[in-house]
Amino acid sequence: MKGWQFTETDAPLTLVEQVNPEPAPDEVILAVKAAGLCHTDVGILHDPSWAPMVNAPVILGHEVAGIITKVGQNVTAYHVGDRVGVSPQNPETGQTIGAFRDGGYSDQVAVPEVQLVPLPDSVSYIQGAAATDAGMSSYHPLFVVGGAKKGMKVGIIGAGGLGQFAANMAVIAGCEVSVADTKASAREWAKSVGVQHVHAEIADMKADDLELIIDFAGFDTTTNDAIHAVKAGGTVVLVGMGILHSTIDTGDLIFRNITLVGNSGGTPEDIADVYRYFETGKLAPELTLTDFDHIPEGLVSLEKGEVSGRLIAARD
Incomplete structure (x- = not known):
């Protein structure tokens, strides 16, 4: 070999x-x-x-x-x-x-x-490989940690490899989805899969009244921006590791009762669920x-x- x-x-x-x-x-x-x-x-x-x-x-x-x-x-x-x-x-x-x-x-x-x-036979090897890490590592913070479900208002920061999986699956699951990404091409991709609210700046997500935001960027300020943008009592899940430190506004975190939690990876069961999303024919990262x-x-x-x-x- x-x-x-x-x-x-x-x-x-x-x-x-x-x-x-x-x-x-x-x-x-x-x-x-x-x-x-x-x-x-x-x-x-x-x-x-x-x-x-x-x-x-x-x-x-x-x-x-x-x-x-x-x-x-x-x-x-x-x-x-x-x-x-x-x-x-x-x-x-x-x-x-x-x-x-x-x-x-x-x-x-x-x-x-x-x-x-x-x-599954209807899922290609290429899709199968992509789902094992990017798919799993977006599914778990979105659905298992974040508890996303139909009708929930969900924000995704960063429509890259993981963020695309999360945004697309959230749309398929019937969530109302917002995406923030500085790249115009990423924003156009988000629109193409049915994301309802697309922004260049995280701050603009505040108007979307989001219950859950997943930060797939993790570039220091992005996490604090997510804390400011999520609604009072909401949850921010940090996944991205762009920079492994962040300065956050603890006052906003405390007085608005925001939950901040990190997540790394997932389980074989998560991967199986991502394969089921691929089987719908609607998951297209x-x-x-x-x-x-x-x-x-x-x-x-x-x-x-x-x-x-x-x-x-x-x-x-």
Whole structure:
């Protein structure tokens, strides 16, 4: 098998050839059909603070969909030929593929059964891979933490890779949705999927009387702007990690009884629900394609902010 291996901070990914993996008793082997490129991998490549969370050398890639080619002796729920997505984090050990163990920037990968999610026939491998992280990490703060439901007034800050999933699913669920994004192209995308209120500035969301705002940007001031914009008694969920600090107006937080909560990731059940949204035919985040040979160049494009939506490396 071949894969793109990370060795140390600021070193380029290396294309390595290894012996084909064999499944442990509770694992399967996937032929990787699609793998999402993520800003997390850009961080791993260049930010030394990620080093304690990575078991280098390791093949990166934590957004994976593929077809099962081998099963371990204790695997009972899945079979050779099954189409699956992979939940990035093992719910039993907390370990993430593409960080603690080899991931999906490869042609084959070993995955514990507990991380597998059945991929419906009507959902492509490309959609399946995108849903495993971007979809899951937008579904969970929106519906599980934020409690979004039909008729609720919901705000989304940042219509990028995660924000697009959240805004689109909220529209499908019957929420009244507002989006704030500084990019004109992102605002046009939001209008195209039925978002009712579209703004260039977060402050303008205040007029929309929002019960819930999800901050998918996380660029310091965006969180405080969300606290000011949400209605009294409302909730702000922080997901974005643009800058890992923020100065907030605690007076507004206290006197208007605002709930501020953070969220990272989600569960295999969340991914299954995102697949159901894809099955409606109405979930349409921007998915840009590359191939496995150009994963390093794709990560550079991500770092430079040149990618709209999510970038997926796909095989035929």
